[in-house]
Amino acid sequence: MSNLFDPAQAGDITLANRVVMAPLTRNRSPGEFPNDLNVTYYRQRATAGLIVSEGTAITQQGQGYAHVPGxxxxxxxxxxxxxxDAVHEEGGKIVAQIWHVGRISHTSLQxxxxxxxxxxxxxxKSKTYIINEDGSGAFxxxxxxxxxxxSDITAILEDYRKAARFAIDAGFDGVEIHAANxxxxxxxxxxxxxxxxxxxxGSIENRSRFLIEVVDTVAKEIxxxxxxxxxxxxxxxxxxxxxxxxxxxxxxxxxLGGRGLSFVHVVEGATGGPRDLSDSGxxxxxxxLRAAYVNAGGKGLWIANNGYTRETAIEAxxxxxxxxIAFGRPFIANPDLVRRLKENAELNALQPEKLYGGGAEGYTDYPALA
Structure with a gap:
């Protein structure tokens, strides 16, 4: 029987615990590259067993939101x-979520x-986040x-390869291919x-082809x-x-089962919303799903995500x-979430109006326990 706070192995990556920080877009990287404020933000949360970075575009074509790093x-x-470097100095592990948004973009970003x-x-029928001519942000x-x-698809596969190599060169412990949302x-x-x-x-096999090609391209590279x-x-x-x-x-x-992956990270239900979307019983x-993966030889860490509480995470x-278990918004408001979960301490309240864009307020100023 495993414990949420036990160490774990995710392929070649050793985790100090099983509390994962989910990828969280915060729109605080003007110029599409991280800054010192971002360094502080990730350093504060390095006690997570694994940090998955915010979605990070593999090319400008892959960008879908303003002030998101690439x-x-x-x-x-x-x-x-x-x-x-900051995460590793604190003893943490971090992977880059490599991202191409496809159609979820705006011409001003392309x-x-x-x-x-x-x-x-x-x-x-969706929205994205852009910067207006006066410098203000808007959906x-x-x-x-x-x-x-x-030929476009071939070029994008090469972009995934380059981004994966870029991530390792930048010191990440690995990558998470964003195949969700x-x-x-x-x-x-x-x-x-x-x-x-x-x-x-057309067929399931054909529609899955691009995903498998991306996985094989990245895995071959890193x-x-x-x-x-x-x-x-x-x-x-x-x-x-x-x-x-x-x-x-x-x-x-x-x-995926026979490909020796580090982990499979599964959003259960609607991202940030209901866990059960079934209206048909x-x-x-x-x-x-997990049984199918394991029966196919899958040994990667199985990470569950969406709406978990301390109690349901420990139980799962x-x-x-x-x-x-991956936690999203709780990690925004609680840089020391692992400690708070372990000690069953009260959680800070989230400031939803400060999720996207801005500066340190609502980003790096959430307090840790004394």
Whole structure:
């Protein structure tokens, strides 16, 4: 029987405990590279067994939100190196979440103000965050995307490879491939956003092809033991849907099982929302999903995410439903969350109006326990 506060092994990465800091977009990196304020923020939270960085774009084309860091500029490597050094100085471990948003973007964020890209040219009924001409931030409707051709897909796979190498060069312990929340990889996976008729569309096998190619590309570059992935089988985030998620995701994890990955990070329900989205009495079976992964040879750390409390997290690890638990917003307001969970201490209240953009207030000024 494992304990939430026991050490764990995630492929080649050794964790001091099983409390994972989930990726959290905060829009506090002007210029698309980390700064000293970001260094302080991550240092404060380094007692997590594993930090998954905020979503980090692999190219400018992959950017979907203003003031979100990337992994494609020299200044970004230097900035991230300060972050990873700070986390390691405190004894922590950190992986970069590598990210391509696909259609969830705006022309003002794209190279030469071009169209965002997607598996199919279907506009998302969603919003993104941009900077106005007067310097103020605002939410804006996403722009109409263009459909990727095969040469585009090949180029994006190369971008993933470069970003993974960039992450290791910047001192990260590994990467998490962002294949969740309605972004590019999930846009290929789900039938509502993928209407292609080539080898990347139609059947479950075809729609899963891009995900597997990204995983293999990254793992070949940095090692499977430093490669993780994030999945969200049923979240409706960013206007995405799939009528039959169970067979789709069981196929995906079976393909991942024999690849020796560091971890699989699964969002249960809607990211930041309800855990059970079923209105038909047939909820998604996460136990079956994990069983499919294990039966296919999967040995990577199984990280469960979404709405866990101290009690449910401890129970899930103790009964083997998950190997580790990821917490999102609790880590924003509680830099010392691991200690607070261990001691059953009161948690700081979140300031939701200060989540996105701004400076230190609502970012690095949440107090730790005395």
């Amino acid at each position: 992994l494609y500029k020299p200044e970004a490597l230097a900035g991230w190196k300060k972050v990873t 190279p030469q103000e071009g169209q965002p890209v997607a598996p199919s040219a279907i506009i998302a 804006a409707e996403t722009s109409a995307p263009r459909e990727l051709d095969k 309605g972004y590019l990889i999930e846009q290929f996976l789900k039938s509502s956003t993928n209407q292609r008729t080539d080898e990347y569309g 090692g499977a033991g430093r490669t993780g992935i994030r999945l969200s089988p049923v979240t409706p985030a960013n206007d995405i849907a799939e009528p039959a998620p169970q067979p789709l995701y069981e196929y995906v994890v079976k393909q 047939n909820p998604f079976d996460y136990d079956a 690890v103790a009964n083997g439903k998950a190997d580790a």
